[in-house]
Amino acid sequence: MDTPIFDGLKKYVEENNISFHTPGHKGRNTLINWSQYIPWIDLTEVEGLDNLQDPNGIILESQKLASNTFKSKQTFYSVNGTTGSIYIALGAITSPGDKVLIQRNSHKAIYNGIILNRLVPRYIYPNYNKKNKIVTGINPHDVETILKRDKDIKAVVITYPSYYGVCSPIESIAEIVHKYNRILLVDEAHGSHLMFSEKLPKSSIEAGADIVVQSTHKTLPSFTQTSMIHVVSDRVDIEKLKDMLNLYQTTSPSYMFMASLDIARAYMEGEGTSKLRKHIESLEKVIMDLKGIDRVSIFTGDKEDFTIEDFDMTKVLVNIKGMRGTTLEKILRNKYHIQLEMSDYYYGLLLTTLMNTKKDLDLFKEAIEDMIKSEPYEDIRQIDFGMIEPTIEIPIGEAFYREKEVSEFKEAIGKISADYIIPYPPGIPIVVPGEVITYEIYQEILNLSENGVEIIGPLDYNRGKIKLVK
Ligand SMILES: Cc1ncc(COP(=O)(O)O)c(C=O)c1O
Numbered sequence: 001m002d003t004p005i006f007d008g009l010k011k012y013v014e015e016n017n018i019s020f021h022t023p024g025h026k027g028r029n030t031l032i033n034w035s036q037y038i039p040w041i042d043l044t045e046v047e048g049l050d051n052l053q054d055p056n057g058i059i060l061e062s063q064k065l066a067s068n069t070f071k072s073k074q075t076f077y078s079v080n081g082t083t084g085s086i087y088i089a090l091g092a093i094t095s096p097g098d099k100v101l102i103q104r105n106s107h108k109a110i111y112n113g114i115i116l117n118r119l120v121p122r123y124i125y126p127n128y129n130k131k132n133k134i135v136t137g138i139n140p141h142d143v144e145t146i147l148k149r150d151k152d153i154k155a156v157v158i159t160y161p162s163y164y165g166v167c168s169p170i171e172s173i174a175e176i177v178h179k180y181n182r183i184l185l186v187d188e189a190h191g192s193h194l195m196f197s198e199k200l201p202k203s204s205i206e207a208g209a210d211i212v213v214q215s216t217h218k219t220l221p222s223f224t225q226t227s228m229i230h231v232v233s234d235r236v237d238i239e240k241l242k243d244m245l246n247l248y249q250t251t252s253p254s255y256m257f258m259a260s261l262d263i264a265r266a267y268m269e270g271e272g273t274s275k276l277r278k279h280i281e282s283l284e285k286v287i288m289d290l291k292g293i294d295r296v297s298i299f300t301g302d303k304e305d306f307t308i309e310d311f312d313m314t315k316v317l318v319n320i321k322g323m324r325g326t327t328l329e330k331i332l333r334n335k336y337h338i339q340l341e342m343s344d345y346y347y348g349l350l351l352t353t354l355m356n357t358k359k360d361l362d363l364f365k366e367a368i369e370d371m372i373k374s375e376p377y378e379d380i381r382q383i384d385f386g387m388i389e390p391t392i393e394i395p396i397g398e399a400f401y402r403e404k405e406v407s408e409f410k411e412a413i414g415k416i417s418a419d420y421i422i423p424y425p426p427g428i429p430i431v432v433p434g435e436v437i438t439y440e441i442y443q444e445i446l447n448l449s450e451n452g453v454e455i456i457g458p459l460d461y462n463r464g465k466i467k468l469v470k
Pocket of ligand 1: 215
């Protein structure tokens, strides 16, 4: 019998890899042993089990408890990940045609939310910290300069913390957004855990955001796809939000997912919080030890970079001198059965959560100690990234729905892209759909690609081809 997906999963599980990737539960149970309840609690909206589309029973009760725990005005569950939560939140705070200020390095879910809700994006660029070769935060002054001049902007969307753990000065940004009477949506996909430790950056829920979306599944022990939408201020129209919840979510939400949100929240009200405290203590020690090892550096912030207000240390960014991040990730998996969340040219990224044990961290440290003795130095060129201003020919939403053609990349100069082109690092799109592939952009992409920088968009997935707007 052919069951390729199940076989692939089983093989991965049998390898016994240590997980420094999502989901946050790391394959471990918390308040219940899930294997005793699956598949029986995979149920539907029968009498007594409420309805996510219009909750007034057990789901409403659970959402109220979550609202209390996460200190929101109201909390809503999403079973379509934070991707779904972003579509819903954007739809709730805007009307079609509105302009929204977004970070150029936003997750694709934000770009897709712009397309779906028929919005017009205006971009704000994050800082690129050359010394550490990492994209850092948003400068609040840049937010103010844009909002002062562009009266059409209805809402601002900030990612906090970034995938790499960087936290922009969110309180200052919130103050500015409200000074100009706009709405602040925070993509806190990577920050559900922040609320539960004083050693971690403040959650944007407590820092002045109007609406916050969180991927509970990434940093707390709930199932993949589970997310929460926290409404924090009166600037958000709750009735419109409910309409959007129904527009963008399945009519058959998984009760296992919803129960896992319920259980993750309950766990964090008790044992989970002390477990997070212990995890942070172990992490502090391991980071200190790793920093003391020759060839190893761990990025934990940069005092001279004022776009970094705080740093989420549960995301461990490891650089080994003379080794690409991508090589580090491969060796860890193949030789040590340790799986990272991701890697780029310079760094490997560990997403650790309270569900990682001290042993996981110790094994990681031992693997690094062993590796740097045996692994040779790679020739790593220092690459500079040029921030090239995009030439927007047609709005992204229009480009998305236009007829498209596939072209050789070298034939694309002067044409309008229907693809995103995103080099990692820095993870900031050089081109998004609707923008022109200028000669300068073409050269930059070739240069990065020849230097071994991974390019998402053309040249990898499409093997040198790119989708263009016809
Ligand atoms: C910053 C950011 N926002 C949103 C998302 C989408 O979240 P989800 O995977 O829960 O749909 C991600 C996913 O990686 C992300 O990194």
